[in-house]
Amino acid sequence: MVSNINTIAKNEVKTLFKEKTFILILVIFILMTLLSNYIGWSSRTTIENVFQETIKKVVSSGSRQIPVDPFTGISILSIIKNMIVYIFLIGSLLAIIIGYNSFLRERLSGVSKIIFSKPIERKEFILGKIYGILFLLLLITITSFLISLISISLITGKILSLQLVVKLIIFYFLSLIYMFLFSIIGLFFSIFAKSSSLALMIPVIIWIFISFVLPELTSALNPTALLNPANIQSTLPHGKVLIFLQEILKPFSVSDTYKVISGSLLELDSTGSSTSALNILINNSAGFIFMIALLGAAIFGSYYTMLKFDATEEEIYE
Amino acid sequence: MSNFTNPVIVIAKREYIDTIKNKLFLTLIIFILLLTIVSITVSSLDFQGKVTDYKNSIQILKNLGKTSDTQAAPQFYPLQMLRGIINYLEIIGAILGIILGYLSIAKEKGKRTLQLILSRPVKRSQIISGKISGNSLLIISILTIVLLFIFLIIREVAGVILSFSEITRVVLTLLFSFIYIMFFFCLSFILALKMKVLTQALIICLVIWLVFVLIIPQIGDTMDPDNQIPGGFFQSLNINKLQEKEIMSKFHTYETTRNAVEESSITKHYERISFALLGIKDTYNGKNLHYIFKDRWMDPVWLLSFLMIILFLQYFVLLNKNTVSWEN
Numbered sequence: 205m206v207s208n209i210n211t212i213a214k215n216e217v218k219t220l221f222k223e224k225t226f227i228l229i230l231v232i233f234i235l236m237t238l239l240s241n242y243i244g245w246s247s248r249t250t251i252e253n254v255f256q257e258t259i260k261k262v263v264s265s266g267s268r269q270i271p272v273d274p275f276t277g278i279s280i281l282s283i284i285k286n287m288i289v290y291i292f293l294i295g296s297l298l299a300i301i302i303g304y305n306s307f308l309r310e311r312l313s314g315v316s317k318i319i320f321s322k323p324i325e326r327k328e329f330i331l332g333k334i335y336g337i338l339f340l341l342l343l344i345t346i347t348s349f350l351i352s353l354i355s356i357s358l359i360t361g362k363i364l365s366l367q368l369v370v371k372l373i374i375f376y377f378l379s380l381i382y383m384f385l386f387s388i389i390g391l392f393f394s395i396f397a398k399s400s401s402l403a404l405m406i407p408v409i410i411w412i413f414i415s416f417v418l419p420e421l422t423s424a425l426n427p428t429a430l431l432n433p434a435n436i437q438s439t440l441p442h443g444k445v446l447i448f449l450q451e452i453l454k455p456f457s458v459s460d461t462y463k464v465i466s467g468s469l470l471e472l473d474s475t476g477s478s479t480s481a482l483n484i485l486i487n488n489s490a491g492f493i494f495m496i497a498l499l500g501a502a503i504f505g506s507y508y509t510m511l512k513f514d515a516t517e518e519e520i521y522e
Numbered sequence: 523m524s525n526f527t528n529p530v531i532v533i534a535k536r537e538y539i540d541t542i543k544n545k546l547f548l549t550l551i552i553f554i555l556l557l558t559i560v561s562i563t564v565s566s567l568d569f570q571g572k573v574t575d576y577k578n579s580i581q582i583l584k585n586l587g588k589t590s591d592t593q594a595a596p597q598f599y600p601l602q603m604l605r606g607i608i609n610y611l612e613i614i615g616a617i618l619g620i621i622l623g624y625l626s627i628a629k630e631k632g633k634r635t636l637q638l639i640l641s642r643p644v645k646r647s648q649i650i651s652g653k654i655s656g657n658s659l660l661i662i663s664i665l666t667i668v669l670l671f672i673f674l675i676i677r678e679v680a681g682v683i684l685s686f687s688e689i690t691r692v693v694l695t696l697l698f699s700f701i702y703i704m705f706f707f708c709l710s711f712i713l714a715l716k717m718k719v720l721t722q723a724l725i726i727c728l729v730i731w732l733v734f735v736l737i738i739p740q741i742g743d744t745m746d747p748d749n750q751i752p753g754g755f756f757q758s759l760n761i762n763k764l765q766e767k768e769i770m771s772k773f774h775t776y777e778t779t780r781n782a783v784e785e786s787s788i789t790k791h792y793e794r795i796s797f798a799l800l801g802i803k804d805t806y807n808g809k810n811l812h813y814i815f816k817d818r819w820m821d822p823v824w825l826l827s828f829l830m831i832i833l834f835l836q837y838f839v840l841l842n843k844n845t846v847s848w849e850n
Contacts, residue, residue: 224722228729239741247745250776251755254747257769258759271759286744293736301725308721400721401624402546405617408728409553412614417560420606424568426561427609428793431740432749443571446564 208324212332216306217339223305229298230344236290237348241355244283279471280360281368284352285433288466291379292415292459293431299383300407302340303390306333308403311394320515330510334503337387341380349376374481375469381499382462386411388502395509418457422450433472454491458498461491529644533652537626538660544625550618551664555671557614561606562675569603569680572596599807600682601691601800604672608796611668611699612789616735618664619706620727622657626707627714646840653711654836661703665696691811695796701825702792706731708832712839735789742784747773788828795821 220226255273262270310316320326353372357363364372389407397403416427423430424446454460467473468484485492541547573596630636639649669692676682684692710727717723747770748755756766770777784790794803798818801807806814815822 232729236737243741243745246776247747247750250745250773251747251750254755254769254773255759257772258756258761261761261765261769262759286740289740289744290737293740294732297728297732301728305721305725312721399546401621401628401724404721404724404728405546405621406549408617409549412553412617416610416613417557420560420564424564426606427613428739428743431736432743434744434750442568442575444574445567446571 208328209332209335212324212329213335213339216333216336219309220302220305220336220340226302226305226340229302230347232294232298233344233348234351236294237287237351238355240284240286240290241352241359243286245355245359248283278473279368280356280364281372281470282472283356283359285467285470285472287348287352287375287379288463288470289431289433291382291466292462295379295383296386296415297408297411299341299385299387300390300404300411302337303387303392304394304404304407306337306387306391307394308400312400316513317515326510326513327507330507333391334388334506337391338384341383341387345376345380345383348379349373352376371469371471371481374485375466378462378465378469381495382458385458385495385499385502388499388506392502392506392509395506395513414457415459418453419460421446422453422457422460433467455494457491458495461488461495464488465492529648530652530655533639533644533649534656534659537653537656540629541622541625541657541660546621547625550614550621551667554610554614554618554664554668557610558607558668558671559675561610562603562672563679565603565606566679569596569598598680599801600676600680600684601688602802602807603676603680604692604695604800605797605802607668607672608695608793608800608802611702612735612793615699615703616706616731616789619661619703620710620724620731622660623707623710623712624714624720624724624727626653626657626711628720631714631720647837650837650840654708654833657707658700658704661700661707665699669693669696691799691801694811695799698792698795698799698822698825701829702788705788705825705829705832708829708836712832712836715839734787738783738787739790739793742780742787742790745776745780745783785824788825791821791824791828794818795825 259270307316310319319329349372353364353369386407389410390404393403393407397406416430419425419430420427424442465484465488468479468487469481479487576596627636630639636649640646672692673684673689676684706727709730710723713723713727714720717726743749748766751758756762756769761769795818797803798806798814798821799811801809806817
């Protein structure tokens with residue numbers, strides 16, 4: 205059984221590497237990591253200069269009150285804060301495409317009809333697919349982690365402390381879980397949906413719901429404000445109804461959980477450096493457990509749907 | 523040739539009827555309408571919460587024997603509640619356009635009817651015009667439903683009946699929404715027509731959507747020094763708008779680059795003109811339409827230019843035999 209799963213997983217990886225789509229995804233991911241680091245560095249340098257100009261302005265106006273630098277105590281890891289938004293935005297959507305492509309390819313080419321006539325059990329097949337997807341996401345995440353680590357070291361001119369490296373590793377591990385969740389949602393609909401456009405667009409609608417609608421209900425922030433990393437740690441709505449909604453929905457809002465934990469791991473506020481990675485996870489345990497439970501449910505859903513999949517189905521329509 | 527046999531009208535009519543029967547299309551419409559409700563309700567609740575917070579803080583100040591002159595009361599502008607809807611139209615409106623363009627070609631390729639239509643005495647330009655007309659009408663129908671929803675929900679949730687002037691502004695905003703959605707329709711139409719594998723066309727469309735709609739505006743926003751801190755960097759330092767302008771004039775290259783990044787996205791132009799018309803951007807709140815269009819004329823021009831270029835490409839692709847991929 206294990207060898208069959210390995211063969212399917214290897215085949216999945218090989219096929220995706222041959223396809224232009226995966227290469228495109230990998231290139232986008234590398235570009236977005238580099239872009240994130242550049243924007244982080246550029247905006248941080250500019251804002252420090254803007255602050256110095258502001259001080260000059262305040263001093264020349266004769267004011268005795270010199271403003272405090274709002275970035276005092278903000279960690280160097282915050283340079284890659286845009287990565288949080290890119291993973292929750294781009295990473296998760298690309299993960300859907302990887303999951304969607306994984307089985308829909310077999311259905312469109314008619315391979316799904318042939319493959320189950322061979323001595324391969326469906327559970328081996330789906331587990332092989334899942335391992336293959338996980339391996340690819342792991343590859344993407346490791347590449348992105350290494351680029352971030354090297355970029356931060358180059359920008360700051362020093363090697364990161366062990367504590368910061370651990371936080372960076374946990375951030376990327378969390379990102380892997382987050383993307384894996386969306387890829388499995390994509391996989392589930394590629395097995396379940398009757399048309400190829402529905403198989404892609406339903407996960408995209410779910411993605412919009414998770415990324416924008418739920419966070420709007422828990423923070424009253426409009427969709428574009430949710431894309432600003434500065435708003436991650438400060439989402440407090442006004443009014444009893446919205447505060448009540450926030451308390452109820454917050455643990456179920458997976459993207460909020462991802463952004464809040466990631467924001468703490470990358471030490472986006474001044475208290476971040478004093479909190480250990482373990483404490484960050486404990487403080488957000490309800491949301492984190494729900495994220496894992498959702499991932500488990502998506503894996504089980506894909507597994508169960510594959511067992512029930514009608515291999516004799518007529519050609520899938522657009 | 524009478525109107526009833528005009529191929530453009532026949533194709534447009536078929537396009538309209540086929541699409542409204544499509545499950546995916548219906549799902550998206552329901553989703554957009556639900557988001558309209560959620561967005562206005564959340565904005566209204568948030569505003570009510572701000573008013574309550576304001577009243578409470580005034581009461582506390584009074585109890586402490588202090589004056590409350592320094593704190594301005596939250597002002598209610600019903601059209602500002604539409605900020606979320608504009609954001610959703612930016613995101614889901616574009617997806618709607620992509621789906622319409624994709625479905626328009628996918629159904630023909632799936633049933634191999636495009637070759638059949640072309641074997642009849644129908645010009646290629648008539649096919650494109652028919653498809654564009656049918657889908658334009660469909661998008662206008664959807665935006666009209668959204669307009670009715672906006673009117674009803676604002677009345678029910680916030681208890682406000684929009685004035686004629688306010689409705690005019692919403693209608694103009696929806697007109698720009700139409701141009702914006704049509705851009706994505708044409709983009710997906712071209713890709714579906716040109717590419718051999720339809721699903722790949724859809725994936726590439728989504729990647730382009732991601733870049734134009736979410737990434738470029740996000741980069742511009744996060745590069746903005748004032749957006750580095752919740753509530754605004756300059757506000758946190760008690761710097762007024764005039765001083766802010768003076769300070770930022772020393773970072774001209776950085777600001778020009780940031781602006782150029784934003785200008786390259788059709789979404790940002792759509793957002794800017796919509797926010798100006800609806801008074802979401804404070805600078806334009808309470809200003810008349812003449813002032814707004816005089817100040818923001820570049821955004822409608824950009825929007826129209828984007829649409830014209832893509833429309834030209836659309837005609838070029840189908841009129842040029844060699845650029846079309848017939849197979850699914």
